[in-house]
Amino acid sequence: MSSPTLYGLCGAVLVGLGLFGLIVHPQPLRKIVAFNLIGGGVFLLFGVVARRGAAAGFGGDPVPQALVITGLVVAFAATALAVALLLRLFHETGRATLRSDG
């Protein structure tokens, strides 16, 4: 097995792990961490696709690499918005759970 494939398998497992955390954890902060873990796995798969496409003297296909950079920045923006919403929810209700509307 080549090392890109190895990291590809690693990314596959990360997606599943993150998905599990997102479903199971009741705390929104843990869900946010889990979402970032899924993101890590997905980006890793892009990286593997890029590495496999190494050609023309480049170590990897630059297109998926650029897509990952865009994706990382978007994921950060998402995390920041989610954290801000969560903190606001906490300051307003004293609780940090999604089960507030009952």
Added chain:
Amino acid sequence: MAFDTGLAVLVLGVAVWTITARDTFAAVVGFVAFGLLLALVWVRLAAPDVALTEAAIGSGVTGGLLLGAHTHLRRTETAAAGELPGAALRLAAAVLCAMVSAGLAAIVLLLPEPAPTLAPQVAANIATTGLGNPVTAVLMAYRAVDTLLETVVLLLALLGIWSLAPDRVWGGFPGPHHDADPQGVLTFAAQLLVPVGILVGVHIFWVGSVAPGGEFQAATILAAMWILAAMVGLVDAPPVSRRWLRILLVAGPAVFFAIGLAGFAMAGAFLAYPPPYAKLLILTIEIPLTLSIAATLALLVAGPPERAPQR
């Protein structure tokens, strides 16, 4: 190969720890470590640009943001943990997620050989962009419209965060105020580190056109230096209603749009650069863009306005 195997196992180990740790603090610390290990993986995958971004944004700033959130939410931990779903549901979720992983793993093994790639096309056209770094060429030329919309996404997230402010503090200062301790070791260290960090940021920006680096990585480093200075109390965030701040935030995307639209006249298409001036135009976009992104990232971390503006 042995190194790669070890690294992959380590990444997965830390990931498992991040998901299964009882304590949220441990999970967040695990996530930061995960991000740093992932940056190493990116180096192994011959993607140094991504490695820099991952270390700076994926691990660094995101980690800081999550740690900050955790200090606020510490007290809610036990109450929320009580809502853990039952064992049957968890088992079902585990089976589902294992299936997803297995399916994805199979797909990875089934990817075609030789792999399709756009690398030759990127290389064939890179001369017209005047750039030496292929990733920057993709971000700023071939797929510039993605990058443009992405910077708008960042701004939009910031507006979303600001919109959470209660009306009475609208337009005020984001985040809590930190007092500087003029004699403190921390202040001293920060005073030393911030200028060095800014220098590093400028360097990373400058080399981005030919070597790994670029506006996002540089902006993150600049933002991190600003956040550090704010946490130590050396600077305070400006009130979000300040006109100059709004202009600083919007300047990057605005210049990007302006040069993009000028492309209609100069090169016959939106976001097209006439080849002799391509590098100059891209640099003209990148400078304000880096500053705008840095300001946006820093304010994303600072959060919604919390202190009313003095009127």
Added chain:
Amino acid sequence: MANSATAGGFLLVLAIVLPVMGALLSLTLGGRHAERIALILMPVGLTVAVAIAAVVWRAHNVLQYFVGSWDPPLGVAFRADGLSAAMIVTAALLISGIGLFARAQFPAQGGAKARAPLVFWTLLLMVWGALNAVFIGGDLFNLYVALELLTFAAVPLVSLDGRAETFAAALRYLLFALLGSILYLLGTGLLYGAYGTLDIALLSGRIHAGPVAWAAVSLMTAGLLAKAALYPLHLWLPPAHAGAPAPASAILSGLVVKAPFFLVVRLWFDVMPGLPEHAAAQVLGGLGAAAIIFGSILALRQARLKLLIAYSTVAQIGYLFLMFPLAVRPETGHPWATAAWTGGVLQAVSHAFAKAAMFMAAGLIAEALGHDRIAGLAGIGRALPITVFAFGLGGLSLMGLPPSGGFVAKAMLLTAAVAENQWWWAVVVLAGGVLAGGYVFLVLARALADAGEPLTLLSTISRSRQAVVVVLALCAVLLGFVPLRPSELLQIGRPGLPIAVFR
């Protein structure tokens, strides 16, 4: 397809650039100017939208633009077919209507009251730009960025009022939307890994049935379903749509949920034409049917008007997905598939108008009464007759009664179901109509009941706002006069399917 940009392609750029630049300008100049910028851009954007539709119609071909003159697969293409044109015009009309309605609710103000107007007007423009980007996106990753733009514009609208429960609703919406995006992105990565392009037109030529394509499309579809709130991924929708201020609810329910649906259509019909298995389409249709039945029943059980309307959105989204088992007929190119296609798209358009009108009517009623409990609506029919009339007109579309766009849409789905020997979908369409009749009449009966004593309204509702609501509801009714046959406009850009003739 020609290997260059089509004439008039710059209109596609304007459709995105104008609203987004307007939003940036609003953010810079602040609350007092935000409203003015939005109001100026509305007629301009509407003109651009109509021009795009006109160009597509006249050329009878796909309008195409290569950004930066870089040909795909290296560059990003914008493309507008008949479906895009219809959606762009719908969005422009609705945004303009909602903007006119919202003037009284979010007037330009300074000081501490400046927050909500600035955020609302800026996000209204951003939603518009993002929707246009979704409707004309020709590149799967560019569409991901457009989807994120839409999500980040939509989520803060939910918590615009700053009430505690809306923060929880917004957070839940965000988490669902983020999961949806990341699954979509994962599928995008797999497609690139297998075929080396993200351009929809190029992909449709390269893709072939196999595990990689299947996994990618399943992941992307699942992610988009979470964003479209298709049963059983609908849990986030009712609190989010009901908690937002009325004009925001109208945007969210009328337009925002249509974008992921639109992308599922793109994925199934354009990225992999002829590839989808009948069984997979049946699954989508089954989820749609479940959404219709459960959404309607839950709507019937609501005590608050806005929640009722929100659950009705869950049900009406279900109809959209009935289009898949009826229109995906790869083996023969069944003539009735085009009827189902028109029916599905028409349902999306007419529901947009009807639902926006109903949410805004509910907003006016809540403003006048100070609450939106259905049990306490008695007498409102006399106090706000125009508003209640508009609510009823919108209800026609939901029930599928003539004259309304909903009627034409559901009639086409029904006919296609019968003609294709898939009668079970016809049963669902009819049952959904009856249930919708139940919850619409439940509200109307209360509203038209005699209060006994004259109502004291908390605030007077201006005629002009009521007029906007009626006009939007009338748009849904007018769609009922489109001929009951597959639309020629919507077929532009579709592979040459024989068109069925209704009699």
Added chain:
Amino acid sequence: MSLGLDVLTILAVCAGAFFFLAGTVGLLRFPDALCRLHALTKADNLGLGLIVLGLLFQVEGPFAALKLISVWLLTLLAGATVTQLIARTARPGGTPE
């Protein structure tokens, strides 16, 4: 000559690795945040310093050596700053936010 340098490198890197190991064990075993920070700084300062020292015997040219030393200095500076920040929030009566 080269053998002697290699031996020096091996010794210094091994010593550095030992401090990293000790620091990690300390991080995991020490009871509270301040003690853990203490353990971590040992890894940063001494561990990394020794590894950099070891690598210095192998580099070609003064520029590469300067780069290595800068890495160490920057890590020291960043480490000191972050440690102070963490200690401030961890301190009982500190300013948590």
